[in-house]
Amino acid sequence: NEGSSLNVPAVMVFLVPFVAWNLGAFQFGRDQTGGAIGQGYGAVRMWSQLQDLFIALERAFFVLDLEPEVKSPDDPEPFPVAVEQLEWRTVDFAYEPSRPVLESLDLVADVGTITAIVGATGSGKSTLMSMLLRLYDPDQGAVLINGIDLKRLSVEDIRANTAIALQKNVLFTGSIADNIGYAIPNIDRDRIVEAAKIACADEFIEALDGGYDTELGERGVKLSTGQRQRLSIARAVVRDTPILILDEPTASLDAVNEQRVLSNLEQWGRQRVVFLITHRLSTIREADTIAFLEEGRIVELGSHDDLMGREDGRYRRFVQAETTGRAEVIRDD
């Protein structure tokens, strides 16, 4: 069928810059720790597997000639000392010309706020976030930080100032502490513990025999999906960046833990801009702003109470469907 023949390169277009970027962080961590992370056989092997994956993807690009053209300017402006505001300004974007994914999309997020991005699968939530990292550039319009077009900043600076936690994440052979702190050279244990507490990971880590020194991997401890997701949130939080994106990394947490993570982030995020993508209503309603996305447009924007006050509101309908139809608990897998 034609869908699958289109989707294979589609997936790779997204993966390549993402993998490249993660590999950068991984290599950086190894260099800075004098190879401590890479010493185990498992880590070395994973590293080479990742490289294999990367090479395979690069080759696919060569064949398909689809390489994204995201580059830093020759003379980038300095990254703002304090991030005050992020903005998507009348952004149009399509992966394939005939299928628009984002259409004249406007969104503003201020420092100190948590914005929940809500919408059906395929509505463009991850695409929207990937523009912030310059994995893709808008076809029309712009993404701006403090009014400066991202294209005028260095790609490295943007990514150094943005942390992201995804639903699926890569853990490597090494201790839990290494897995949380690998992106930061010579990081203090205190900072790792602090990030783990924000991510509600500290409690299960402390319950393990080796605590933060517990080895993960084939011969080490196996973690549940929810535990892995909490490590990936801690890994993002520990980077201490002014911009944090959580793209469904709470999908396997129960509703109570997801809410605890969010309320921790509210404290932590006072000087930051936080985006949270989740399907869980109990968490969404706590966000400062809800951006309700439908077919690549933000059709409603406001707090839970604002949006619930709209008689014929789309968000209100979504909430009613969620609470009357399937109980929320059913989604907590």
Ligand SMILES: Nc1ncnc2c1ncn2[C@@H]1O[C@H](COP(=O)(O)OP(=O)(O)O)[C@@H](O)[C@H]1O
């Ligand atoms: N790399 C890609 N290449 C082509 N199409 C893509 C790619 N990534 C996502 N899409 C398509 O873009 C639309 C939005 O996807 P996405 O941003 O992942 O939505 P969401 O995160 O809301 O589920 C979907 O129709 C999806 O199939």
Ligand SMILES: [Mg+2]
């Ligand atoms: Mg997504």
